[in-house]
Amino acid sequence: MRAALLALGLILGLTRVAVGFTVEEEVTFPATGAEARELTILSTTDTAVMRPLIEAFQSRNPDVTIHYTVANSQEVFAAINDEGAKFDLVISSAMDLQMKLANDGFASAWRSGPTAALPDWARWQDRLFAFAQENVVLITSRRGLEGLSLPQTRRDLIEMLRDHPEMFEGRIGTYDPELSGAGYLFATQDARQSDSFWRLAEVMGGLAPRLYTSSNEMITDLKQGRLVLAYNVLGSYAGPRLAGDADATVIELEDHTLTLLRTGLVPENAGNPLLGGAFLDFLLGSEGRGLLRDKAGLPPIDEAALASGPHLRPMRLDPGLLVFLDAIKRRGFLEEWSSALNRD
């Protein structure tokens, strides 16, 4: 019965989409009680990840039907920024694009107990709120490394790649910053953190790296032995998927490890902003935090975790994020990236 309802929801959802942005998935979670309200969420996070949270929210609010639409971060941004699509909550892992939406006035203010309790670095004004902090990690295959010691810093990694090029030729994976918003964000933030990023790019460029647009694909290829290592993979995906894998290792590099903040905002044109805000509050509240950690596999905002990891560098929610979104800046960065990888 439930599957049938879900399928119906999917069909309804797909027919509902008449807007110009590309939707990956749309699921409707019908109200468990008598339907009275509708909550529409636009998100980059897979439905499977968010399902426990959505269902827990509905058990608290049985009269709410939730339409959950998944798209990639560029499409999410374009939906709000260019097409004026109406959603009550926008969730994205692309901090820079979320920041631009908030900065350009597409987010409305939301004030509540849970948002006020957030640390300063996890929110921007009363408009953009982080609900998960995810480390960007290196994953390696023990088998593929053939007994080499695991690199702990980028310098170690660069040396290893230089010393054993035959082992890594064509077996390194990383994001393609030209095609992936997350990959671009990680690369630009890496470049800000240290110059070793460019040296690493040059070394990788000589080893015919494979470029991806999602962490999941990199993890799959590593598990299947096509990759020896993958650089800049979302730890929140790698951790759960590689948990039972004796061959794979997740490494947080000690020189610096970026921490991505997954953020939500209530759009200015939301049809039901109170409901969008309520779902946001639920994500930030104690029940939501527990579910995020235990069921969704997304580490909730936790200042203590950051304090205990001195190598962790949470990306700052400030207008600096807008800089690399600038068209000239982006062109310049990608040119530099291409030339470092010898792709021309």
Place this chain on the structure above:
Amino acid sequence: MIRRPISLRLRLVLMLLGIAAVLAIVLYFTVRTVADQAAEATQDGVLGAATLAIAESLQGGDEGVSVDLPYEAFSILGSISADRVFYRIDAGQETLTGYADLPPPPEAGAAVTPVFYTSAYRDTEVRIAAVARMVLVARKPVPVLVMVAQTRQGQEAIAQRVAQRAAVVGLGSFALAAALSLLTAGGVIRPINRLADAVGRRGPQDLRAVDHPTPVELKPLITALNGFIARLRGAISRTETFIAEAAHHIRTPLATVRARAEIAMRQSKSEEMRETLRAVIRAVEESSRSAGQLLDHATVVARSDRLADEPVDLSKLVIAQAEAFCPTADLKDLTIAVETEPVTVQGDRALIEAALRNLIDNAIKYSPPDSTVELTLVNGASARIEVADRGRGLSGQEQTRLTKRFARGENAGDVIGSGLGLTIVAEVAAAHGGRFELTEREGGGTCARLYLPSA
């Protein structure tokens, strides 16, 4: 419409409070303005620095103007407060990058140093810094304009906090000023209150000039008051003089008439004539006594407001008066028995003498022949002068009625009298703070007691 006079103190407090309120309001707005300007200057500084940093990253070349937006320039804009940031870079007439609809400076000619202006943009108001640069493109200079805008929510939050503090400071200073103004008003009014107290405390007979130390502002009032007192004193002394003159002018001719009538009576052979002259003498005597009593009474009234305050030896006075009345007593074959002890009181000799004279005169007048008038002076808590006779008594009449002016006992119709005697005695007693008592005597007669406070 009659305006009710407002108390000086209240008026002073209200005026000081008004001043304090004005100062508090001025303080509030001054603090706000200064703080607002300081906050704006700080934020302008950061905004200008970011704009300059971008301008410095401009580069020319054959392909056109290029710019490498410095990450920190933007990041630092969020360091003071989480404000929205917009930017626009124009090369020549074209927008190179950024928000193409960001308003340019109101006046052309942005300089090398940042120009600041405030403008509405999108759904909010922004503060914009603009910097102009020339960049060489293909060896030709191209003007480039860099604009960076920032919302001022952070500054507004600061301004609000400052406004709250300023309000607290303003209210606090007002409260302090209010307390101080109450103290001040008290201090200013105090000399006036002291003067009023000093004048109010004076006895009814105190007609000295006021020489209480007073502030300069009250000097005219004191001068006027002293002038008034001097005139009053003059008026009283003229009344006394008039009384003395009148006494003299009435008594002297009466004495002459009486002397002549007595001589005529002695020389007269006719019994009828002698009878007539005796009636004349009695009438003159009556007039003389009445005049004496009227003047005594007037003196008492005039002097009681400003009694002489001198030691009076009562025993001496009593003995002297007893001797003075001896000839009169002899005429009626009366004995005056005097019993005294040394007593001195503070008071007005003339008034006490007048009282005593009237008491003895009354006693002699109403005593039957061959009786004794007893004159006793006793010292105690107060001095007591007692005059006792064997006359016809009071016949149960009220003492209060007898001491009224011109009232005479119902049983005194056949005796000469004006009805002023006892009134004079009672008034002298009251003026000295003493009292007068008239009682029926055991075995017939009256006992009059005059109490005067001992010195």
